[in-house]
Amino acid sequence: MEISNVLSAGMQGMQRSSQQVTEASAELADPQQTNQRWQQSAADVASGSETASETLNSVPANTATDALVSLKQGQQSFEANTKSVQTADEMLGTMIDTKV
Template identity: 75%
Template sequence: MDISNALAAGVQGMQRASQQVTEASAELANPQQSNARWQQAQTESVNGSETASETLNSVPANTATDSLVSLAQGEQTFEANTRSVETADEVLGTLIDTKV
């Protein structure tokens, strides 16, 4: 793998993780909005292929617990991508030191 590709993949992963953390934080900060989105999705699923009994038995996807889990996942993903960028940086530094 090319070092520039490794750096780009790490940065892109960091950006996605940051977006995930931002979305999870927004859901935690404004639970009414998340609840409204869930109710809208439930209404759409009743009009779609799900039966009413399946809809009544389903659990809201955007609960506080799910948001907290998403927040933790985003943090861990960001840290993992940070390590990959640091590793690519070290490899690049070693290559530069070797050539000089």
């Protein structure tokens, strides 16, 4: 694999991770908007083991948990991609030093 491909893949991964963190943060910061989406879907819930109102009451905690998990995944993905870019940069520096 070429170093430029590694750098490009690392940068794209960092951008995707950054977007994931931004979306998860927005979801945590504005629970009202998330709650409105769940109210809409709860209205469509067919009666099963729990009613729509029981589902609605349980969703915000799950949504917050999902958002926190997504936030942590985005952070770890960003860090991993950063290490890829750093490694490619060090390899490129070593190659340049060797060639000079």
